[in-house]
Amino acid sequence: MNDVVRFAYHRPHLESSLVRGEEKVKELMRGTAQNVPAGKTLIRAGTDHEFVYRLVSGWACRTRGIADGRDQIILVFLPGELFAVKSMFVSCHFDDVKVLADSVVERANCRNLHEAFDTDTDVANRCMWQVVEEERRLHGWVFGLGQGSAEERLALLLIDFRGRLALSGAIARNAMSYAMPLTQTQLADHVGITPVHVNRILRSFRENGMVTVRDGEVIIGNLSGLARCAHPLLDAYERTTPEYVGPQADRDD
């Protein structure tokens, strides 16, 4: 994986510190890797929690559900990301963190990590970066939920997953398919629409030859078409990062 790409849009002078921080966090977590089966809830809303995690492989998410049955997948985590960094700062989580596919996670006790945060600039920068980057994604998602149509949101999501997987090195830069474990119901909970409607939109995508989403796999038939569909919701970052839209995408900014 190319860390220069990975930490995209960081200030250049942070580069080396972020890379060192990454290694130091990994070091702190050494030997704690554990398998977690799909569906397992790692953190339960309303509880204190002692650990900060790193997703080694698999998929996880932050999700909030309420009594009347509504559920929202707030954020999806992909390999290489830290999550529950907040554990170091708040004594209570307000959302569940669940694993979406069989995964491997490592973790560090939040006191130990916070000690490192306090004494080591590289660790502080790496942690801060994670939160800043996550916030950037949330900004984009708030924009999408507030302004996008159901179709645009789904197209954005499928493009976003591809781009992030490519950045993390999990798939090739120009890959036109990738494994994606979310069920249609989970996609619905993430994009804020009904499972029935997700199904209809995915059908239309399929019939267009745009993308096929089936059996935990996304197969992109027409990347530039998909990008054009998501285009209004793509932020500057995504529009200019080749991983996101692919080389043959039309330029129409």
Place this chain on the structure above:
Amino acid sequence: MNDVVRFAYHRPHLESSLVRGEEKVKELMRGTAQNVPAGKTLIRAGTDHEFVYRLVSGWACRTRGIADGRDQIILVFLPGELFAVKSMFVSCHFDDVKVLADSVVERANCRNLHEAFDTDTDVANRCMWQVVEEERRLHGWVFGLGQGSAEERLALLLIDFRGRLALSGAIARNAMSYAMPLTQTQLADHVGITPVHVNRILRSFRENGMVTVRDGEVIIGNLSGLARCAHPLLDAYERTTPEYVGPQADRDD
């Protein structure tokens, strides 16, 4: 202002560091206060930016607009908050930051602040706290946009503003009215619906005796009713913080 309340749900051992960090950041910004008129764009999307700000008084927001006219107010900043903390870490902003009402802001050069971040644990903690807290609010807002009805979102917003103003000390804990400079169009851009629809919902709130929003002022007539309307979207934090729902709110968790 009671800092113990202000930094709500922080880990207790951080308390003193956060308070010191706050003072140190203010110190770094000493003498930079400037008046900014309503409507002014402080940071323009797509540009590098040198400063991190503190909102001394007034209202500001992060907002993203696209060519076809859609606009989303992603996050609203209230007095006492730091914003554009990301400037320290990324070389490009993807959203505008605009001032919503005549405001006073102070600022620090992001290099100076980052130097302090690197060398002083208190400053690092204070900056991290700002981003973590902002992320918490974004989580709630993603949930609201994804799952809430237009009515619920508006009720949530009005309650949230009140709670945050009370936390910051700008209004009394049990205040039943507060100044709120957003126009109906801006409210619409924040909650992700049409100005026309905002108008209709505010009318129904007014006719219910729930809230009156007029001339830049919010007057709450029936706080527990409003809280009941927003209730499905209120997170644990908001439900349990008296500032948010007021003493007479019904308990129905």
Place this chain on the structure above:
DNA sequence: CGTTTGGTTGATGTATGTCAATATTAGTGG
């Protein structure tokens, strides 16, 4: 005073939700 901006309201359209039925598959226990 004209112009602009924000607010208000009605008539009508549509994207998306709701309800309900069926197919498919995987798992589970006998």
Place this chain on the structure above:
DNA sequence: CCACTAATATTGACATACATCAACCAAACG
């Protein structure tokens, strides 16, 4: 290996929350 159940996906008929379009009013303002 066979029932049985529980997810998940699929599709159609129908309902509705919200958007769109259009008109008008009031206040602010140069």
